[in-house]
Amino acid sequence: MAGVCPWWLGWILASPVRKLFQDPARILAPYLRPGMTALEPGPGMGFFTLELARRVGPAGRVIAVDLQPQMLAGLRRRAERAGLLARIETRLATPEALGLGDLAGAVDFALAFAVVHELPDQARFFAEIRAALAPGGTVLFAEPAGHVKEPEFEASVAAGIAAGLRRAPGPAVARSRTALLALP
Ligand SMILES: C[S@@+](CC[C@H](N)C(=O)[O-])C[C@H]1O[C@@H](n2cnc3c(N)ncnc32)[C@H](O)[C@@H]1O
Numbered sequence: 001m002a003g004v005c006p007w008w009l010g011w012i013l014a015s016p017v018r019k020l021f022q023d024p025a026r027i028l029a030p031y032l033r034p035g036m037t038a039l040e041p042g043p044g045m046g047f048f049t050l051e052l053a054r055r056v057g058p059a060g061r062v063i064a065v066d067l068q069p070q071m072l073a074g075l076r077r078r079a080e081r082a083g084l085l086a087r088i089e090t091r092l093a094t095p096e097a098l099g100l101g102d103l104a105g106a107v108d109f110a111l112a113f114a115v116v117h118e119l120p121d122q123a124r125f126f127a128e129i130r131a132a133l134a135p136g137g138t139v140l141f142a143e144p145a146g147h148v149k150e151p152e153f154e155a156s157v158a159a160g161i162a163a164g165l166r167r168a169p170g171p172a173v174a175r176s177r178t179a180l181l182a183l184p
Helices: 009-013 016-020 024-031 049-056 069-081 122-132 150-162
Strands: 037-041 061-066 088-092 107-113 133-144 166-169 176-182
Touching (some): 009 069, 024 049, 024 133, 037 049, 049 069, 061 069, 069 088, 107 122, 122 133, 150 166, 150 176
Parallel strands (some): 037 061, 037 107, 061 088, 107 133
Antiparallel strands (some): 133 176, 166 176
């Protein structure tokens, strides 16, 4: 566990410059369709969230769950400016849980980007995500390659598998290690 990223870094993580090497549209396009329910634990200020909301369309929804209220406030401001706030629900997590009980079996796609290494209990995290997934649901799991080394990433994937998910190869994303985790 690396400790929680300070909230002011949220502005830097949401910078448009990041699109030059991690383009949310290109990364997310294969996994989303209009009308889907998408979940994003640890969205920060929403670098990926706005694209999730665009892709699920007006009939879909995005649930963004973060530990830090400042991240969620920044996300809401950005979503409002983009005209996407109506599709996005923000939720405040506790260090112990995301609080997804009402979403059991409802989530078509979850994005866990650069968040799992910050969690105190990855087993509990993946158990919560698994319970929220709909049949056929998929998780795109990605970690920053610079500070999550291969063995640590593999240990996180193993936590996902132990929670009942199966692994498939993830997409190529610059500066990242990725895996797809899905219901068997
Ligand atoms: C490094 S940032 C990544 C933000 C975003 N996913 C991105 O790639 O730009 C990690 C985010 O995870 C959040 N986070 C850390 N621990 C969390 C927890 N237990 N539950 C929910 N969010 C958490 C942090 O507050 C922060 O917003």
